[in-house]
Amino acid sequence: MQKLLVWLLLLCCHCAALHSAAQKNSLSYSVVSIKPTRFPVEFTGVDENANGVHIIATVKSLIGYAAGVMPAAISCDKKVCGDQLYDLQAQVDSADIAAYQGLRKEQKGLLLQPIMKERFGLEIHRRSVSVPVYLLAPAKGGVRLVARPADAPRHTTREGDRLPDGIIGFRPNGLQGYGVSLCQLARTLTVGFVESIGQPVLCEGTDRRIYDFVLSWDDQDAKNQSSGPSEHGPTWSQIDASLNDQLGLHLVPSRKEMDGFAVDHLSPLSPN
Template sequence: MRVSSATMISLNRLRLIVLGLALCGTAACDAQMPLPPLQSGSGGYTGEVPQFDVISVKPHKPGEDRMMMHWGQSDYKAVNMTLKNMISNVYDVKSWLVFGLPGWAESAHWDIDAKVSAPDVKVMSSLTNEQRRTMIGGILKERFGLVVHTESKVQPVFLLTVMPDGPKFKESPAPLPHAEGEKPKPHGMWRMGPGSLSATDMPMPQLAGNLSYFVERTIVDKTGLTGNYDVELKWTPESRANAGTDNGTGDAPPAIFEALKEQLGLKLTADKAPVPTVVVDKILQPEAN
């Protein structure tokens, strides 16, 4: 999907918190990048998940490429989102692992505005990512009649391994101590965009998952590296590499496969493996309201 040229997200014990992230770009980037993670609260709520009382669904007007997701205290907004993007986010799979959508659902973009009337703010602020996904899944079921099932399918994958000379990056230093009673500061950061990825305090499965968006294929971590690492990677996106021009610079970085070898000492090898997928059994085109 489309994102700004650099999306930076704080990793605090691997809990990714985004309160309102605007996404923009060109159609060439569509489906290549992840939706921002849902805002996660304290995770202390164990009761019944709230339901949206008011839901507005409208086709997105052509000509506006900006994409946005925003989760407030009592509302959820999505602008210019495809159903494939939303389903992949709700069921926590990559968008290319969603199968069975009809043509209109593949191409149509939607604006969604959903609200909880008289919300319990304490409850809303403590919902987990999974609970928020459940609420958004309720929108898809109510307004689009969505019915799905999950199944494991053998799919093309890439195996991420270490080159014979070893990795060309270092393990992240331990976080600095904090004073008693002081809240620990976020230790890790990652930033990625078309042709670049940089991160601190990143485990290898997380790196594999992030890289998968750029090759549109699941990447399985087989490095055997168990720590958290600082990495920096630059490459020429395939669309730019196929353009047949370097815009006069003459020093463009290599494609992602070679960049991984040269800059990180890592290798991608094509293979096949069973991966979780979502299969759409039923979906209806709603009337705008």
């Protein structure tokens, strides 16, 4: 389940175009189970497999996955959507597996729309939504990263192969980047640490330079923590303190207007 919360990658998708693409195929989930669950929140997310999808999430996140937008772009009263977690498992027929594997992740999400309408009576409409975000901005002391010169030698693997630019590797206690832009770092923080950060991280400005860096958060040496480290990964304060101390970057709270959806109607879950 570490390939979690895939919908955070769909932030900039054009939902109308995807809907049209999904209509061109006749695929549908033939086996669907949705039931309330008491899984710990750290196990929430999306696990896509060869013939279907397994999601553990709130109904708001299920709507976001089906609509092709991040959950924050779904406007829904908390009294309506609530915090209840659901365990959703959906599969296509064996004859449709090859076609299903040819779908993009966004199109697989769209296959859940009729299920959400049938099981939750879901009705939504498109609207602009103000979403809380973090801006990856220079810290007070300035950025400590040094841009890689154009003629700098490339990094190589142990076998001597050259590494392409734009790689960010996950280490046991941090990240390591090779030829990475600040926007790539922001996207990695969004997708890789959603449970810690909780909302999208966007890059600020037009800096198109690339950098090599090592970012570490050691539980024993983490600074400026207001709470202890999580056993499932670094806390928000650890990530922000490490960005500040090591890279001269800071997560600045902000808001952004983006395309989203408002929930018009949602009923209690109907039986399987």
